Amino acid sequence: xxxxxxxxxxxxxxxxxxxxxxxxxxxxxxxxxxxxxxxxxxxxxxxxxxxxxxxxxxxxxxxxxxxxxxxxxxxxxxxxxxxxxxxxxxxxxxxxxxxxxxxxxxxxxxxxxxxxxxxxxxxxxxxxxxxxxxxxxxxxxxxxxxxxxxxxxxxxxxxxxxxxxxxxxxxxxxxxxxxxxxxxxxxx
Amino acid sequence: xxxxxxxxxxxxxxxxxxxxxxxxxxxxxxxxxxxxxxxxxxxxxxxxxxxxxxxxxxxxxxxxxxxxxxxxxxxxxxxxxxxxxxxxxxxxxxxxxxxxxxxxxxxxxxxxxxxxxxxxxxxxxxxxxxxxxxxxxxxxxxxxxxxxxxxxxxxxxxxxxxxxxxxxxxxxxxxxxxxxxxxxxxxx
Numbered sequence: 001x002x003x004x005x006x007x008x009x010x011x012x013x014x015x016x017x018x019x020x021x022x023x024x025x026x027x028x029x030x031x032x033x034x035x036x037x038x039x040x041x042x043x044x045x046x047x048x049x050x051x052x053x054x055x056x057x058x059x060x061x062x063x064x065x066x067x068x069x070x071x072x073x074x075x076x077x078x079x080x081x082x083x084x085x086x087x088x089x090x091x092x093x094x095x096x097x098x099x100x101x102x103x104x105x106x107x108x109x110x111x112x113x114x115x116x117x118x119x120x121x122x123x124x125x126x127x128x129x130x131x132x133x134x135x136x137x138x139x140x141x142x143x144x145x146x147x148x149x150x151x152x153x154x155x156x157x158x159x160x161x162x163x164x165x166x167x168x169x170x171x172x173x174x175x176x177x178x179x180x181x182x183x184x185x186x187x188x
Numbered sequence: 189x190x191x192x193x194x195x196x197x198x199x200x201x202x203x204x205x206x207x208x209x210x211x212x213x214x215x216x217x218x219x220x221x222x223x224x225x226x227x228x229x230x231x232x233x234x235x236x237x238x239x240x241x242x243x244x245x246x247x248x249x250x251x252x253x254x255x256x257x258x259x260x261x262x263x264x265x266x267x268x269x270x271x272x273x274x275x276x277x278x279x280x281x282x283x284x285x286x287x288x289x290x291x292x293x294x295x296x297x298x299x300x301x302x303x304x305x306x307x308x309x310x311x312x313x314x315x316x317x318x319x320x321x322x323x324x325x326x327x328x329x330x331x332x333x334x335x336x337x338x339x340x341x342x343x344x345x346x347x348x349x350x351x352x353x354x355x356x357x358x359x360x361x362x363x364x365x366x367x368x369x370x371x372x373x374x375x376x
Binding site for chain 2: 083084089090093094097103104110112115117118128140
């Protein structure tokens with residue numbers, strides 16, 4: 001008998017084009033192919049926080065049958081009880097502080113640019129993108145992200161994700177991560 | 189005998205003009221007057237995280253004698269061990285997310301302003317101030333802030349502060365707060 005394996009699944013595995021290509025062409029195809037294979041792997045149990053499941057369903061082009069989705073085990077983390085080491089919060093606050101300063105530098109840069117003239121819509125669009133990358137990329141910035149980390153920690157599961165920010169913070173909590181390609185190996 | 193009281197002191201009490209006026213005219217005067225009174229209150233023990241003590245010393249116009257500062261009990265929180273409830277982090281992430289969006293709106297606003305022309309230095313100065321208020325005010329954004337919260341939690345002490353952000357987050361952790369005026373009543 002194979003060793004039991006628990007895996008918490010992030011949406012990025014089925015949505016992010018670089019990750020989902022290991023499972024299928026579209027998010028729907030990637031997820032259904034994955035679930036088809038999962039059905040035969042009795043030693044693997046997958047979990048997904050309900051908040052993440054809801055997010056994932058928004059990307060589906062077709063409805064999924066409950067017979068399939070039941071394999072995703074929609075399990076919320078025991079949020080209220082789970083303690084997080086204070087050190088995690090120290091590092092998070094430090095990271096946020098740095099990001100906010102970057103955001104201010106971007107604001108200043110675009111004020112200077114704006115004063116030299118330019119096309120408003122175009123300038124706002126590029127500023128938005130730059131700001132988003134500087135402040136958000138690599139940072140846990142949603143309930144969903146934090147649900148994934150807590151659930152993986154609580155269940156001592158692998159976290160399957162292609163999101164570098166999640167991987168970074170998962171490692172600080174001692175969570176093992178699986179990239180899409182590694183997940184494919186396990187499920188084949 | 190009076191009931192023992194433990195108080196964790198924030199710099200704001202002695203630095204913020206609205207708070208320090210209860211104790212003295214300058215930060216140095218406010219702190220030394222406070223310590224003079226504290227000496228006679230054997231039932232009150234004050235604590236200050238070393239990080240906050242260092243910050244406070246930057247505001248002193250004169251050197252303080254160790255005979256006085258010893259009353260501040262420079263105690264760091266046991267950061268690595270102290271657990272923080274996950275719910276606290278959920279709320280913190282939600283707050284940061286909102287703040288970052290506000291920051292982006294400010295950037296957009298100033299791009300539009302800049303395109304209409306104006307004086308660079310002046311515009312950057314007001315943008316900075318607006319950005320700082322939107323992103324930082326009311327948020328824990330430093331090691332010092334978090335040290336204060338953890339130390340007050342760990343020692344079951346009051347947190348004396350006039351910082352509304354600190355008060356907001358302290359209440360989420362069940363920490364009792366004292367405003368400058370209340371601290372004065374206790375120490376008189």
